[in-house]
Amino acid sequence: MKNNSTGITGKIKSMSDTNLLLLITVVVFVLMYIGAVLFLGKGFLKPQTFCNILNENAALIIMSCGMSLVMITGGIDISVGGMAALISMSCAVLIDRKGGSLAASMMLALGIGLAYGLIQGFLVAYLEIQPFIVSLAGMFFARGMTTIVNTAPFNVQSKAFAALKNTRVYLPFGSVNKRGVFVHSYVEIGVLVALAVVILMFIFLRWTRLGRNFYAVGGNKQSALMLGINVKRTKFLSHLICSLLAGIGGYVYFLHVGSGSASHAAGAEMNAIASSIIGGTMLTGGVGNIIGTFFGVLSLSTIKNIVASAGFDQAWWSGITVAVMLCLFLVIQSIVLSRKSR
Amino acid sequence: MKKSGTGLFRNQLFIPLAALLLLMIFNLIADPSFFKISLGYNSAGNPVLSGYLITILDYGSELAILAIGMTLVTAASGGQDISVGAAIAIAGSVILRVLCGTNPRPDKMQAPIIVAFLVACLVAALFGAFNGILVAVFRIQPMVATLILYTAGRSIAAWINNNQLPIVKDPSFKYFGGLIPGIPIPVPFFIAALCVLIIFLVLRFTTLGLYVQAVGINERAARLNGLNPVFIKILSFVILGLCVAVAALIKTSRLSTINYSVIAKDIEMDAILAVALGGNALSGGKFNMWASILGAYVIQALTTTLFKFNVQSDALPAYKAVVVIILVVLSAPTVRNKIYEVTKKFRTRKQEGEAV
Numbered sequence: 001m002k003n004n005s006t007g008i009t010g011k012i013k014s015m016s017d018t019n020l021l022l023l024i025t026v027v028v029f030v031l032m033y034i035g036a037v038l039f040l041g042k043g044f045l046k047p048q049t050f051c052n053i054l055n056e057n058a059a060l061i062i063m064s065c066g067m068s069l070v071m072i073t074g075g076i077d078i079s080v081g082g083m084a085a086l087i088s089m090s091c092a093v094l095i096d097r098k099g100g101s102l103a104a105s106m107m108l109a110l111g112i113g114l115a116y117g118l119i120q121g122f123l124v125a126y127l128e129i130q131p132f133i134v135s136l137a138g139m140f141f142a143r144g145m146t147t148i149v150n151t152a153p154f155n156v157q158s159k160a161f162a163a164l165k166n167t168r169v170y171l172p173f174g175s176v177n178k179r180g181v182f183v184h185s186y187v188e189i190g191v192l193v194a195l196a197v198v199i200l201m202f203i204f205l206r207w208t209r210l211g212r213n214f215y216a217v218g219g220n221k222q223s224a225l226m227l228g229i230n231v232k233r234t235k236f237l238s239h240l241i242c243s244l245l246a247g248i249g250g251y252v253y254f255l256h257v258g259s260g261s262a263s264h265a266a267g268a269e270m271n272a273i274a275s276s277i278i279g280g281t282m283l284t285g286g287v288g289n290i291i292g293t294f295f296g297v298l299s300l301s302t303i304k305n306i307v308a309s310a311g312f313d314q315a316w317w318s319g320i321t322v323a324v325m326l327c328l329f330l331v332i333q334s335i336v337l338s339r340k341s342r
Numbered sequence: 343m344k345k346s347g348t349g350l351f352r353n354q355l356f357i358p359l360a361a362l363l364l365l366m367i368f369n370l371i372a373d374p375s376f377f378k379i380s381l382g383y384n385s386a387g388n389p390v391l392s393g394y395l396i397t398i399l400d401y402g403s404e405l406a407i408l409a410i411g412m413t414l415v416t417a418a419s420g421g422q423d424i425s426v427g428a429a430i431a432i433a434g435s436v437i438l439r440v441l442c443g444t445n446p447r448p449d450k451m452q453a454p455i456i457v458a459f460l461v462a463c464l465v466a467a468l469f470g471a472f473n474g475i476l477v478a479v480f481r482i483q484p485m486v487a488t489l490i491l492y493t494a495g496r497s498i499a500a501w502i503n504n505n506q507l508p509i510v511k512d513p514s515f516k517y518f519g520g521l522i523p524g525i526p527i528p529v530p531f532f533i534a535a536l537c538v539l540i541i542f543l544v545l546r547f548t549t550l551g552l553y554v555q556a557v558g559i560n561e562r563a564a565r566l567n568g569l570n571p572v573f574i575k576i577l578s579f580v581i582l583g584l585c586v587a588v589a590a591l592i593k594t595s596r597l598s599t600i601n602y603s604v605i606a607k608d609i610e611m612d613a614i615l616a617v618a619l620g621g622n623a624l625s626g627g628k629f630n631m632w633a634s635i636l637g638a639y640v641i642q643a644l645t646t647t648l649f650k651f652n653v654q655s656d657a658l659p660a661y662k663a664v665v666v667i668i669l670v671v672l673s674a675p676t677v678r679n680k681i682y683e684v685t686k687k688f689r690t691r692k693q694e695g696e697a698v
Contacts, residue, residue: 076486127674130624132485137663140611144660151654262656270493283486323494334480
């Protein structure tokens with residue numbers, strides 16, 4: 001301890017992988033946000049700008065939490081984006097065409113999540129099929145199914161739904177607008193759900209026995225088995241929880257966009273994976289932090305906002321930006337990993 | 343000595359052949375006109391064979407070509423490349439960019455097709471090498487490493503041509519995805535056959551196949567035996583890149599133009615499916631090239647059958663996903679062992695019965 005505690009480099013060396021990667025993420029996010037404020041004007045200083053990032057990414061935050069859990073356990077799930085599209089379309093059809101209630105649509109979203117979790121979890125954990133293949137099939141199934149449920153995209157007209165969608169939670173702080181009137185910042189309901197999920201998942205993964213099991217299984221399956229952990233059940237649970245969260249995330253997404261379309265949430269799985277990786281979750285499993293994932297989502301959307309407001313507003317830049325970020329952080333992880341083995 | 347009674351089951355070609363047979367029987371019962379092949383003349387007055395079987399041979403070509411590369415990548419790295427669709431968009435965009443120059447609607451091609459093709463090969467090989475380096479040097483899981491290009495690929499393709507949609511008017515560009523006057527069989531089939539011939543010769547006369555399998559089965563052992571696993575993995579991705587360039591030539595030639603978001607959409611799924619259907623382990627190791635190629639045509643037969651029954655193209659993935667799941671479940675080691683145990687029990691019981 002004495003040898004290591006000299007100076008910052010010593011402290012960094014003695015950190016666990018999880019904390020080191022979390023530190024990198026938070027630093028990157030803060031630097032990026034400061035950079036945005038300095039170079040792109042004071043717009044980024046307004047509380048509402050930050051709240052809008054949250055509003056737009058509430059669903060992504062929830063999905064990313066599930067994704068991080070699966071990745072910590074050593075798997076991956078790329079079906080979450082497809083599920084969001086399927087849930088949006090199914091719920092839109094249920095509410096508008098079949099006259100279903102809001103509660104019924106929520107149950108439907110959870111039901112789809114549960115069904116996905118049970119099937120994918122079973123295939124991955126008990127039949128030992130590669131999670132990527134399983135969830136790739138899951139993604140294509142969801143996308144195809146969305147078209148089968150309804151082909152044309154449409155907006156939900158229901159008044160009860162619109163009321164829920166437009167519910168805003170005003171915060172005690174805000175900014176002065178152009179007329180000099182003080183305006184409270186607001187967030188949508190989805191953000192509250194997302195924050196609750198982040199906090200619950202953080203507590204779950206940090207301080208419960210089952211939560212630690214996920215790290216153990218992802219870190220080393222063999223030793224986890226020796227410790228008496230039920231590896232298969234843990235893997236199954238990770239996929240089940242991920243899909244359930246994807247179900248909730250899908251509903252929050254639906255609540256945000258208020259329409260059903262087969263092209264909804266395109267690339268959401270990619271964003272969720274990228275957020276988790278940027279947030280310090282390792283693809284090899286065993287390393288990760290939900291708070292990091294939360295910052296990962298924020299970093300990703302901040303850089304997207306920067307790219308958009310810097311004038312590169314064509315749609316393709318967004319894809320390239322995400323890919324570059326992902327590539328960068330994957331290489332960082334690879335270096336961190338090799339640091340350990342040296 | 344191994345039991346030869348299960349020889350047919352053990353043969354890798356059994357799965358794709360059985361799947362093909364099932365599909366054909368289904369089509370025969372549902373609508374025998376599936377097998378009709380007629381010789382007609384197209385608008386230019388050239389003879390052309392038409393029919394669902396010809397469609398399968400024609401449109402299965404790109405898939406068969408991709409399956410060659412995908413098989414090698416799967417065997418060497420134990421993962422799949424999911425960026426092939428996006429890479430086709432990039433390579434196709436490069437071809438059109440070279441052919442059309444800066445003007446999206448030129449009356450004459452600005453460069454010979456062969457030059458455009460070679461440039462596309464180079465670019466696709468470079469992107470393949472990029473994937474390969476991420477996988478082999480940085481040790482990222484293949485599917486996640488290729489996820490980067492999967493996201494960015496179509497964007498890069500649009501960026502290469504400034505988001506314009508160039509159109510090649512020269513009729514000679516259409517040959518690669520259509521017909522050469524006088525020959526009624528679609529050209530893509532010949533291109534695929536040529537690729538298959540090349541890979542056959544390569545596998546027959548070089549040690550590529552052996553090395554790829556050695557790396558896939560046990561990387562450490564391969565290195566101890568003097569192989570360079572990093573190089574071989576990158577090489578397999580580069581070969582896939584070349585396959586992508588060929589497929590891109592066919593795809594762009596079919597339309598004489600490109601649609602960045604639609605070209606080769608979901609083809610990665612089909613290519614992986616072809617490898618899986620060929621009975622190759624998706625976790626790497628041994629492979630059977632013929633089974634993969636046959637698998638590619640079976641997938642195309644499935645697609646054509648679904649189209650014939652008026653399934654929307656957007657809904658196709660749902661059906662294919664079900665097929666994938668059934669396939670991977672059947673080939674999962676745990677399920678295989680169960681089936682093997684059951685058949686073994688059945689056989690011993692039968693033998694006992696004969697003895698009595």
